[in-house]
Amino acid sequence: MQGxxxxxxxxxxxxxxxxxxEIATVHRVSQLDWTQIEPAIFGTLFERGLDPDxxxxxxxHYTDRHSIETLVEAVVLAxxxxxxxRVKERVTALLSEGQVPQRVTSRTPVERNPQRLxxxxxxxxxxxxxxxxxxxxxxxxxxxxxxxxxxxxxxxxWESMSLRIPLQFPQIxxxxxxxxxxxxxxxxxxxxxxxIGEIQWMLANGFSYLRDPVLRPLDSxxxxxxxxxxxxxxxxTEPTWPDADAIVGNPPFVGGKLMRGYxxxxxxxxxxxxxxxxxxxxxxxxxxxxxxxxxxxxxGRLRRAGxxxxxxxxxxASRRTLERLKSTGDIFMAQSDEPWILExxxxxxxxxxxxxxxxxxxxxxxxxVSAINANLTSxxxxxxxxRLPANQGIAFIGDTKGGAFDIPDxxxxxxxxxxxxxxxxxADVVRPWMNGLDITRHPRNMWIIDFGDRMSIExxxxxxxxxxxxxxxxxxxxxxxxxxxxxxxxWLHVEPRSGMRRALTGLSRCW
Numbered sequence: 001m002q003g004x005x006x007x008x009x010x011x012x013x014x015x016x017x018x019x020x021x022e023i024a025t026v027h028r029v030s031q032l033d034w035t036q037i038e039p040a041i042f043g044t045l046f047e048r049g050l051d052p053d054x055x056x057x058x059x060x061h062y063t064d065r066h067s068i069e070t071l072v073e074a075v076v077l078a079x080x081x082x083x084x085x086r087v088k089e090r091v092t093a094l095l096s097e098g099q100v101p102q103r104v105t106s107r108t109p110v111e112r113n114p115q116r117l118x119x120x121x122x123x124x125x126x127x128x129x130x131x132x133x134x135x136x137x138x139x140x141x142x143x144x145x146x147x148x149x150x151x152x153x154x155x156x157x158w159e160s161m162s163l164r165i166p167l168q169f170p171q172i173x174x175x176x177x178x179x180x181x182x183x184x185x186x187x188x189x190x191x192x193x194x195x196i197g198e199i200q201w202m203l204a205n206g207f208s209y210l211r212d213p214v215l216r217p218l219d220s221x222x223x224x225x226x227x228x229x230x231x232x233x234x235x236x237t238e239p240t241w242p243d244a245d246a247i248v249g250n251p252p253f254v255g256g257k258l259m260r261g262y263x264x265x266x267x268x269x270x271x272x273x274x275x276x277x278x279x280x281x282x283x284x285x286x287x288x289x290x291x292x293x294x295x296x297x298x299x300g301r302l303r304r305a306g307x308x309x310x311x312x313x314x315x316x317a318s319r320r321t322l323e324r325l326k327s328t329g330d331i332f333m334a335q336s337d338e339p340w341i342l343e344x345x346x347x348x349x350x351x352x353x354x355x356x357x358x359x360x361x362x363x364x365x366x367x368x369v370s371a372i373n374a375n376l377t378s379x380x381x382x383x384x385x386x387r388l389p390a391n392q393g394i395a396f397i398g399d400t401k402g403g404a405f406d407i408p409d410x411x412x413x414x415x416x417x418x419x420x421x422x423x424x425x426x427a428d429v430v431r432p433w434m435n436g437l438d439i440t441r442h443p444r445n446m447w448i449i450d451f452g453d454r455m456s457i458e459x460x461x462x463x464x465x466x467x468x469x470x471x472x473x474x475x476x477x478x479x480x481x482x483x484x485x486x487x488x489x490x491w492l493h494v495e496p497r498s499g500m501r502r503a504l505t506g507l508s509r510c511w
Contacts, residue, residue, distance in 0.1 A: 037196070067308065067338075067351070068143040068248075074333045074353045074363075075306035076130055076246045077147055084155060087121045091162065118159045125152055126171045131244035131302075133226040133289060134251040135179030138190030141221075142197040144248060148172050149201050170207060173198055178242050179221040187223040194218060226251075227288040228271050236270035238292075247293050247305035253347070254285035255310070256317060265482065278324070282317035284310065290321050290352075297356050298328040306353035311337045313350055314375045322374040323383065325354055332359035335366070336376035350376055393503055402486060402494025403474035405449045406433055411469075412447035418465045429463050453496035460491050467491065 018026070091114045110116045128148065132140045152172045160167045174194045181187040195218070202209040220242075229239040259268050263285070271288065272281050279291050286309045296302035312318055314336065325331070333353035362369045362378075369378035407415075407430075415426040433448035449470055451460045461467045470491050478490035486494045 065139075065143065067250075068140050069147070070335070070351060071248045071306040071308070071353065072140070072144050072147050075248050075304045076128070076144060077151060079304070079359075080125060080128075080151060083124075084121060084151070087117055088158065088162075091117050095162070115159070115163055115165065118155065118163070122152070122155055122159075122168070125155065126176075128172075128176055128246070129178060129242070129244040130176060131178040131180075131242060131247045132249040133180045133241055133247060133292070134249045135181045135187075135190050135221065136183075136250070137186050138179065138193035138221070140248055140250065141177045141179055141190065142193050145172070145174065145177060145194060145197050146201055148176065149205075153205060170202075170205075174218055175220070177220060178244060180226040180241065181221065181223060182225045184223045187221055191218040191221050194221070227292065228267065228274060230267075230270065233270075236274055238274050241292060241296060243296075243301045245303050247296075247302060247307070249289065249306075250308040251286045251289040253310050253349075255312065256280075256282045256284050259285055260482075280317035280320050283321055284312060284318045286310070286313065287318050287321040290325060294321075294325045294328060294354070297354070304353065304355040304359075306333070306351065309350050309352065311348040311350045313352070319374055319383065322352070322376075326374055328356070329354055330357040330359070331372040331374075331376075332361065333363045334372050334376045336364065352376070393499070396497055396500035396503065397495075399450075399493055399497050399500070400495035401448065402481075403470075403478055403490075405470065405474060405493065407447050407449065407469065409445035409447065415465045415469075421464060422462055424462050426463055426466055429460070429466050450496075451492055453492065453498045453501055455492070457491055 090111075094112065094114045094117075110120060125148070130141065130144045130148070132138075132144075135141055149170060149172050152170050156168045156170065159165065177194060179187070179190055181190060199209045224239065226239065226241070229237045254262050259271075263271075275288060275291065278295075279287050286307070289307055290309070290313075293302065293305040293307065297305065309318075313322065322331070331352060331354045333351070335351035337348050337350065339348060362372055364372050364376070364378050372378060373381045374383050412430050415430050418426060420426070429449055429451050430447050431450050433446045434443070438444055438446070449466045451463075451466075451470075460470075475490045478494075479487050481487040481494075483494075
């Protein structure tokens with residue numbers, strides 16, 4: 001490949017120190033044919049290059065091609081294909097009436113000019129702007145580019161054959177794509193992946209490509225945080241995304257309860273402040289991308305969006321984001337629960353595409369439906385169901401321990417046989433502990449130390465062995481908790497559910 005290379009990856013003049021064996025390896029792989037490399041491999045390389053801890057913190061992972069194509073087809077291509085079919089029908093009708101293909105005329109209006117009708121559509125197609133506000137190493141944008149160029153080629157070929165005119169040169173390229181990525185290395189990879197995608201497509205379809213330089217700077221891929229601007233840490237603000245026709249992307253998978261551990265309390269506090277009243281503080285991190293896309297659609301700065309999320313977005317605080325989305329627009333396509341493999345673990349994700357409500361068709365899990373509810377179901381909308389007063393005091397959220405209060409059977413038995421100062425029996429505060437696994441599989445014979453919902457520290461300390469265990473394994477973490485009540489009452493479960501305990505008083509069995 002001749003020509004020079006520009007772009008951020010080549011800005012540095014740093015020299016890598018390589019051993020003879022490493023140089024031999026580089027030489028050997030340089031002899032291979034890299035022209036048809038799948039750019040998605042760069043996502044894998046990026047992931048493997050991250051520190052393992054940071055990898056899980058960032059939710060960094062690349063999206064498989066089928067998932068990307070599902071989003072791109074629904075959000076970007078479907079309306080363009082529909083418009084192209086209308087253009088073809090109109091042009092075919094005009095040709096059957098004897099209209100002569102012509103590019104410009106002062107006497108024939110565009111709607112009666114077959115060639116102008118096609119060219120107007122091509123102009124619209126070539127001006128489309130696709131944004132991935134969590135672009136990683138560029139896999140989503142790469143697929144979007146390939147798909148748009150395929151459609152442009154289809155239109156050009158149909159125009160040439162139907163109107164018997166010379167083929168036009170394809171014009172869709174990297175300039176149609178925009179991305180935002182917080183990791184500088186990933187952003188540079190995204191730029192390279194997009195240029196590789198452009199070159200591969202041009203070669204595969206018999207066109208020449210730009211060679212001087214081969215790779216060029218791509219400023220439309222921005223390196224910055226997509227949902228929080230901390231350029232002035234004392235005054236965090238909401239960043240602005242570039243206007244676009246479509247958004248497609250796979251934002252980080254970080255659960256609401258894990259955000260402080262992964263992102264840091266200062267960052268999360270700033271996030272809560274900036275999006276107060278718009279995103280629930282308990283919602284998953286991905287919800288901030290949904291809210292920003294929703295707002296852009298409501299403001300007329302965006303037509304359609306399609307984002308991935310864990311299937312947890314269908315419920316709890318995260319679902320309020322979809323309820324808010326439906327208050328200003330609507331969901332027109334969703335896959336409610338798709339299997340996903342992330343770092344060897346099974347994860348379930350949801351695909352959600354939405355707009356301002358203009359889309360007339362709805363598709364849920366591949367089937368046409370009349371409407372899609374905020375919990376990604378169709379039919380009866382149970383999200384609007386109200387609590388029945390008759391059920392109060394019957395069902396409760398279970399106890400939340402908030403620390404390592406659970407112990408194995410052998411330790412529990414040791415506590416039961418320990419001496420009993422003041423006649424205290426450790427069985428008062430060491431109780432059997434079961435969850436769904438014990439019911440659906442085999443009992444694990446687990447126990448939990450439980451001092452109830454109001455036992456004083458002085459009384460709890462009388463149960464010497466259980467108290468000593470909690471003091472050693474729970475206290476060091478709980479005393480650092482940001483919630484004062486949790487830190488101060490470290491020997492108790494964080495949410496012991498007093499109402500549930502009162503309702504259970506006097507019952508010999510419960511479910």
